[in-house]
Amino acid sequence: MQIHDKPHEHSHSYGAYILVWLALMALTAITVAVAGMNIGRFTVATALIIASFKAYLVLTVFMHLRSETKTFVVFVIVALLFLGISFVLLFSDYSFH
Amino acid sequence: MSSTEHIAGTHVHRDDVGSRMGMWLFLFTELILFGGMFLLYSVYRFQYADEFHLAAKELNTIMGAFNTAVLLTSSLTMVLAIIAIQRDQKTLSILLQLITIFFAIFFLVNKYFEWTAKFHHGIYPGSEELLSKSSGEILFYGLYYVMTGLHGIHVIVGMFLIAVMTRMTRKDIITKDSYVRLENAGLYWHLVDIIWIFLFPLFYLIT
Numbered sequence: 001m002q003i004h005d006k007p008h009e010h011s012h013s014y015g016a017y018i019l020v021w022l023a024l025m026a027l028t029a030i031t032v033a034v035a036g037m038n039i040g041r042f043t044v045a046t047a048l049i050i051a052s053f054k055a056y057l058v059l060t061v062f063m064h065l066r067s068e069t070k071t072f073v074v075f076v077i078v079a080l081l082f083l084g085i086s087f088v089l090l091f092s093d094y095s096f097h
Numbered sequence: 098m099s100s101t102e103h104i105a106g107t108h109v110h111r112d113d114v115g116s117r118m119g120m121w122l123f124l125f126t127e128l129i130l131f132g133g134m135f136l137l138y139s140v141y142r143f144q145y146a147d148e149f150h151l152a153a154k155e156l157n158t159i160m161g162a163f164n165t166a167v168l169l170t171s172s173l174t175m176v177l178a179i180i181a182i183q184r185d186q187k188t189l190s191i192l193l194q195l196i197t198i199f200f201a202i203f204f205l206v207n208k209y210f211e212w213t214a215k216f217h218h219g220i221y222p223g224s225e226e227l228l229s230k231s232s233g234e235i236l237f238y239g240l241y242y243v244m245t246g247l248h249g250i251h252v253i254v255g256m257f258l259i260a261v262m263t264r265m266t267r268k269d270i271i272t273k274d275s276y277v278r279l280e281n282a283g284l285y286w287h288l289v290d291i292i293w294i295f296l297f298p299l300f301y302l303i304t
Contacts, residue, residue: 013180014177014180017173017177021170021172024169025166025169025170028162028166029162031298031302032158032162035158035298035302035303043303047299047302048295050298051294051295051297054294055294058290058291058294059287059291062172062173062175062176062290063283063284063287063288068117071118075121075125076121079125079128083128083132086132086136087136090139090140091139091143094140094143
């Protein structure tokens, strides 16, 4: 029997991380398989959605964003938002050339 | 006055949350650095879609997928090294950190073979073989070398960073009660992993 030490800190179990790693490996296999299937213009979208989901898993679980305070989450969202704005502005400029 | 002296002995002057937040702020600058390159990539890919598809056929998908697996696994061993130190399992933590470094070297060796194979086919920046191709293909390989090269530099930096952490763990500077340095090195390492998660499908999987 184990005593629960500091549950408010990061989860201390190895198993959860190994599960997430397995999910990441499976997603890698899926993205390779999908790319070989030749589904035309959906290929890029599928690859990016899978990559984003993998990045989400790494951010929340491996980088412990889940157990950090709200401030960290807001920081990350703002940073990603600005990157998103750059993409939107760039492509709106590009499409009117 | 005497009461402050009394407190000073027991109070540890440390801010782990602030330390991690500083690391995250640094990671955002990395996001902008690579983000700019992804912007460049997206515009050129949009402009030269067919040439990009043609050029990407030359890349070894299996090698890319294998390296993805290597980096993902190294991320796992890194995070497990932190849990090990939290549980006061020093030897296990050091072992896991060394495995992470091993995977980093493994990744770089694969990259080395991949690049030299390209060089043998005459595909490197400024080569006659490459310059005779269409401009879209030249751009694809330009982006390929710059982006995977910059990522490779990050792998090397991360590897040395983890090596320093291993030394600190060995010398009991990183302990069960003070492991924020190891966490920050881990954050850097996971960011390097995330960048590769996007580089892999964008360069290797567009055939």
